[in-house]
Amino acid sequence: MKFKYELDDKLAAFPLLMYGLQWFLVSIPMVLIIGAVVSHVQGLGAPDQTAYTQKLMAVMGLGLVAQVLIGHRLPVVIGPASVLLIGIIASGAENTPQIYTAIVIGGLFLFILYVSKLLSKLQFIFTTRIIVVIMALIAFTLSPVILNLVFSDGQAVFSLSFAIGMVILMTLANKLLKGVWNSTVVLLALLLGTGIYYASNGSPESLTVNTEASTLPFFNFPFEFNGGIILSFLFCYVALLVNELGSVQSVGQALKAKDMNKRSERSVGIAGVLNMLSGSIGVVGPVDYSMSLGLINATGCASRYALIPAGVGLFVCAFIPSIIGLFNFIPPVVMGSIMIYLMASQLSASFQMVATNDIVHHFNHGIIIGLPLMIALLISFMPEELNAQIPALIRPIVGNGFVMGVITVLILEHGIFRDKKPKKV
Template sequence: MNYGLNDRMPLFPLLLYGLQWLVISIPSIIILGAVTASMNQEGAAQQILYIQKLVATVGGGLIVQMLWGHRLPLVMGPASVLLVGIISATAARADAVNTAIVLGGALLFGLGISGMFDKVQSVFTPRIVVVILALIAFTLSPVIVRMLFGRTTDVLFNFILALSLSLVMIYLNNRLPGMWRSMVVFMGLVVGTTVCFLVKGPQFPAEIGSVSAFSAHWFDFTFQLDGGVLLSFLFCYMALILNELGSIQSVGQQIKADKLNERSRRGISVTGLFNSLSGLLGVIGPVDYSLSPGVIAATGCASRFPLIPAGVGLIMIAFMPSWLVFISAIPEVILGTILLYLMGSQLTAALQMMAREKSVSSFNSGLIIGFPLMVALVISFAPEQALAELPPLIRPILGNGFVMGTLTVLLLEHVIFKDEKKSF
């Protein structure tokens, strides 16, 4: 290892490694940010403003994590599990969603600083974690389908492009060494967009010139409490905690960092704080990503300090919206393809954990995993007119495949098959 966790370095290597982390961070922010912005904002100018706020929030969160949070070399990005909550609450006002994100972040912050988080961990058995990881991928499937085929007549072109690009990214992920593997998503984004531009031509919205570096609309929060939306997001934050913990533990164990439990509590506290800030700004909340182990192994740099200039770079980009204009021209089929690849990776992580923990050793233990996934799939693909018949208060819960899948696995694991857990 060239640089350890707390090793400082000369300015040039610091900036060079910082640029590397910046380039690795940007694709996830662009992809999930663009998907969420297209669902929440009308017009390209508003969508780019959404991305600006998201990039600035992630950059600020990254800096605070390096200085006062977990202080581990981990990149941040939008939490895909919160996208599940946003999708399920499309019938509710944006103010209710933002309020739920503020309160969910406050809950995380409270769990982190109070020390109560250690007691919460006992709920998450390996089988429940496997199901939650898989649920994120399964419940985002309808979104992927709509992005690939929902708004176009070029179904054959989109299908061939999505399948080909996904397979190419899988091949590159298998063949490229260390750090380059972390660039696969960015490569796929560039190559896929280029192919679409060559076939269909680029399309930049006319109103793009109205984007400004700073706007009064950065801060436009109205408190609106919706019980159904809030409960739905609380389940999403259960999964976000698992994501955060897994990222911290994986990198911490790789570089043999000390006081991992304390780092986890501080990391969760900072993540909660910046989720609340995200809600106030009206954007999706961030979480730490588990991309770092491969990058650290490839570069030999485990120092946390290069991520500080990376965070500064993100904040600078946020206030230069002309750099973000190209986001408005990324074809929806490419965003859907990248999301397909990412959710395939998410499902792979669930299957790896299931094998590693030997989570399925009997019919009943398999049912604990399989049945909640089927419940989630049925709800996720249920006709919109059927979900519209549900009472508004409970629609974000009963109409949310992720929430119902999580409730089902908790019921099976801790109630119905409680007495059989040891025999599994």
């Protein structure tokens, strides 16, 4: 496909700002949603939620510019990794210092993979069936937090009706909206959903931005090490690695970019540094998103330089708390509804990979995919009082549905149902 602006084309000032604004609008919803969800899970008040989102925006802004100029050098949007939400939820709000220490170590793990040149040697582990399961596990194991968001206000009938209606409207908008508008479905849902919620359910007590100072520390020092939590997050970083490589490869191949192996390696290295930075300041680490192709095809602009104004915009917004503070009024049911839509998209990509790669040839192949998902669901919805009975040392692993799902699929794919190579005659 021929684009108006190719990968390394430099744009004049006006088109650079216009295309940059579009990338900014695509980037900001995931930052706000993940920031708000983590704040909700960790019980942060309005001032601390604003401070958390500020730090998150600063990292994403720096990361976007770093990847475009130094890392993969592709027009790929960056955002907080939803898979790390799973580790945060499973580890418990009371273990916050240990969580962000584990994120630093996870980032170090990615960086070591980059500098050691081990990425190419580990690719045999990530078969297509394992990648499919990992993608689906992210959606399945986030179900409990989505459930809590949707029904947080105790109005079961209203919340259920609102969530289903909002998801159907988002799906309809995704079908009907064309061009660049299709890439703004999540942002429009965020704004319109909040307005509709307050119009039908009453306004909050005050819509003034809270100016109270945050008590959230800027740096996560001193580090606190917990072996179980660290191991749990390393499994999450396996999924993050798959996501990172998949996003970069899909965009790179679509644009016919050269030296894709080197681009992928550099992207993992930069992602590692950014995750170490994120953990050090106490926020979720970033990953690249494959949604970029939609905006590229819609606008005809494949230039990586168009993402630089978006990165700068995210970084600048991090220092304007009054703007970010307005987003503290997003109702949990709106966040939960958007998460349903995003996780449905995640599952859609997983199912599409099953179909296009023809990876289920018999019953055992179906078991490799289905059993890990069932085990993950079982653990994810296990009552809290039963989860508390698991020894603290192994709870972050055994009590984490995502981690146990990954362990199960690895055992099934490379152990129990391992494809035997034909004997030489």
